Amino acid sequence: MENKYLKDEVVxxxxxxxxxxxRCGKCTATCPxxxxxxxxxxxxxxxxxxxxxxxxxxxxxxxKCLSCFACVxxxxxxxxxxxxxEAVKLSVIRQKESNRLKADDIAKYLDSDMPxxxxxxxxxxxxx
Amino acid sequence: xxxxxxxxCTLKNKAKDLDRYTYRTAEVLGVALEEIExxxxxxxxxxTAKDEIASKLSSVRALKAAYKKGQPLVTVCSGCHxxxxxxxxxxxxxxxxxxxxxxxxxxxxxxxxxTDVYNYLELLRDVIGFxxxxxxxxxxxxxxxxxxxxxxxxxxxxxxxxxxxPENPRIIEDLISALGAEPVVYANRNxxxxxxxxxxxxxxxxxxxxxxxxxxxxxxxxxxxxxCPLCKYNLIKNGADIPVVYxxxxxxxxxxxxxxxxxx
Numbered sequence: 365m366e367n368k369y370l371k372d373e374v375v376x377x378x379x380x381x382x383x384x385x386x387r388c389g390k391c392t393a394t395c396p397x398x399x400x401x402x403x404x405x406x407x408x409x410x411x412x413x414x415x416x417x418x419x420x421x422x423x424x425x426x427x428k429c430l431s432c433f434a435c436v437x438x439x440x441x442x443x444x445x446x447x448x449x450e451a452v453k454l455s456v457i458r459q460k461e462s463n464r465l466k467a468d469d470i471a472k473y474l475d476s477d478m479p480x481x482x483x484x485x486x487x488x489x490x491x492x
Numbered sequence: 493x494x495x496x497x498x499x500x501c502t503l504k505n506k507a508k509d510l511d512r513y514t515y516r517t518a519e520v521l522g523v524a525l526e527e528i529e530x531x532x533x534x535x536x537x538x539x540t541a542k543d544e545i546a547s548k549l550s551s552v553r554a555l556k557a558a559y560k561k562g563q564p565l566v567t568v569c570s571g572c573h574x575x576x577x578x579x580x581x582x583x584x585x586x587x588x589x590x591x592x593x594x595x596x597x598x599x600x601x602x603x604x605x606x607t608d609v610y611n612y613l614e615l616l617r618d619v620i621g622f623x624x625x626x627x628x629x630x631x632x633x634x635x636x637x638x639x640x641x642x643x644x645x646x647x648x649x650x651x652x653x654x655x656x657x658p659e660n661p662r663i664i665e666d667l668i669s670a671l672g673a674e675p676v677v678y679a680n681r682n683x684x685x686x687x688x689x690x691x692x693x694x695x696x697x698x699x700x701x702x703x704x705x706x707x708x709x710x711x712x713x714x715x716x717x718x719x720c721p722l723c724k725y726n727l728i729k730n731g732a733d734i735p736v737v738y739x740x741x742x743x744x745x746x747x748x749x750x751x752x753x754x755x756x
Contacts, residue, residue, distance in 0.1 A: 376543075377542050377543045378540065378542070396686070397689075397696065399699070400696050428689070430644075430684045430686060430687045430688075430700075431537050431644075431687065431688075432643075432683075432684035433644055433648035434648065434684065436649050437648045437649055437650050444540075446540065447541075450540050451540075451541055454539075454541055473692060477728075478506070478690070478725060479505070479506040479507060479722055479724075480506060480533075481500075481501065481502040481569065481688075481720075481722045482687075482691050482722050484501060484533055484536040485536030485687065485688035485722070486536075488536055488547065489688060
């Protein structure tokens, strides 16, 4: 998908208006996955707004969001960055053969105490 | 009183004790939990994408089943609660989404978010009342210093979940007090344990969980309680050297309906 359409798609399915962002960085400051991310939540917002989405598509940062909604709740402008991260990630994994997590991979991650909740949640986040 | 009950996948497998103590304590309080027939897994995480419909249908079916019985829908697991409550919210507030769901389900009666959704904690506070809980305590947990661990799913997004003040919650602390114990307030009680990232990046979950355990202990907690099987797993897996138990187990202990051989 060309990037100008991709930006429209990401904005549409996320319901987020990235122009509302005033670049205060609070989303990134409160993100528990900050250390694990190459592109931080505030950068997702800026890069989507400017149409510079390509680098995000190939970044591991897409899979570090914990869906904890800290950035969503604490943003003073109601931008809801996690919804943008989710939309960019979906634009990747919805492509053919682009599931991040495959059923055959599950066995190697499991231990005997791991709750079903972890497995179904990971599938929901990493696969279509 | 009778309520519809959505246990979820984990409560029928790795978290059977969470399910068992919920039934047992509800019985003490005169609440009959009527399990939704043929309920389906909620999927664990709510997708915020507006065009993601199929993955939310299991929640809609559960909500609709409760609506047909004229009952509120009660959840216990934080994951189920978050997914079902957020799904109910979009069914109430996103006309386009609700229309698509109702057409997809192709049933005569449409559903538009009418059902009241309570986490068991909210049922205890808002329907039964912590005063009544206090009256039922036969084994007060006097002297126990307990840290409530909310995690993220019960509280956020707060505009939808509406359980409590997302930055300074007190519902679990008030429950701890009602049971005769001493609540320990600590900063990280509403930060994420790492959640499902434990599956493919356990080091990341370890960092998140250790921050929580250290912070709770530094403030004097001798025990941590939670409503979430995944929070409990992450905290225990990543080095909690104080007990981490479900709030329902504590409730059962205080009500005198916990048995010594209750372990899995």
